[in-house]
Amino acid sequence: MTSLVLIDDHPMVRSGLRATLGAELDWQVIGEAADGVAGLALALRLCPDVLVVDLQMPGLNGLEVLRQVRVGTPTTRVIIFSMHAEDTYVHEALEAGASGYVLKDADAVDLVHAIRMALRGGRYLSPALTERTISAYLHQSAAEQRVDWAEMLTARERQVLVLAAQGFGNTEIGDRLAMSPRTAETHRTNLLRKLGLKSQADLVHFARERGLLNAQS
Numbered sequence: 694m695t696s697l698v699l700i701d702d703h704p705m706v707r708s709g710l711r712a713t714l715g716a717e718l719d720w721q722v723i724g725e726a727a728d729g730v731a732g733l734a735l736a737l738r739l740c741p742d743v744l745v746v747d748l749q750m751p752g753l754n755g756l757e758v759l760r761q762v763r764v765g766t767p768t769t770r771v772i773i774f775s776m777h778a779e780d781t782y783v784h785e786a787l788e789a790g791a792s793g794y795v796l797k798d799a800d801a802v803d804l805v806h807a808i809r810m811a812l813r814g815g816r817y818l819s820p821a822l823t824e825r826t827i828s829a830y831l832h833q834s835a836a837e838q839r840v841d842w843a844e845m846l847t848a849r850e851r852q853v854l855v856l857a858a859q860g861f862g863n864t865e866i867g868d869r870l871a872m873s874p875r876t877a878e879t880h881r882t883n884l885l886r887k888l889g890l891k892s893q894a895d896l897v898h899f900a901r902e903r904g905l906l907n908a909q910s
Contacts, residue, residue, distance in 0.1 A: 695812065698724040698739055700732030700758065701747040701774070706797070710745060710774075713801045714808070729753025733761055740766045743792075743808050748775035748782060751849070756785055763790040770811035774804065783822055793817040851905070853880040857893070858900035 697714055699722060701707050711722050724739050726732035730752035736744050744762055748755040759771045770792040775782065783794050792811035795804045796819040807817035849870070856866045866877040890896050899905075 695720045695743065695808075696723045696739070696741040697721065697743045697745060697808070698726070698732070698736050698741040699745050700726045700729065700736075700750065700755070701745075702727050702750045703747075706747070709801075710804070713804065714745075717805065720808075727751075729755065729758050733758050736762050736769060737765045741769055743811060744769050744771045745774050745804070745808075746771060748773055748777055748786075756782075756789055759786065759789045759791055770808075772804070772807050772811060772817075778819075778821060783818065787816070791816075794822065795819050796821055850880060850884060853877060854884050854896070854900060855905055857881050857884070858897045858905065 695717075697720060699707050699710050699714075701710070704727070707725050707727075711725070714720055715722055723741060724735045726735050728751040729746075732744075732746060732750075733753060736758070744758075746755045746758050753761075755773055755775065759773065762769055762771055771790065772793040772795060773782075773786045773791050774795050774797060776797045778796055786794050793807035793816060795807045795817070799819045799821065803817075803819050807819075810817040852870055853866055856869060861869070863874040863877040863881065866872075866881075867874045870877070872880075885891065885896065888896075888899055890899060
């Protein structure tokens, strides 16, 4: 019996996935989660044969979950299930070790094919992504394959980023966003790690360069 875990922040999406994948006689959905942090913990605890994970979610995004699962339970095949068809996301997922990248607007059979191919040790991309994506991935440099992590931040992380870049401390951020200073500090630390930044000056430069200081928080 093939075991599967689903991570997606939309209940209706998880329900549809559960119905589609559960219809396969030799498959069993053994766990579900609505955010990246809970999903990662679930995957590391259950060590499923296949993990199906959304790209953009609260907590940790799908690429971060993918990377940590590949280290913590390397036998688990990971399928990214996303609405994003941009090459940069696909390249990053392939580089991180994804066994498949399936678009949410694809036919349900695509996800079934992706999982079956992953179980055989292969890789699967939705037909809309085409061979051009694979070819471009193989010929791009590491620098060209990087995703702009500003687009991968959760809404709460973006709020903390903007306030931190404006010079507010953890206590002030906590007061404004109804969270503890410790939680604000954790968000700030995670932001620096995600964005590859080392200092407050780097964070300010990053936010200003991308116009985030003028954006609605």
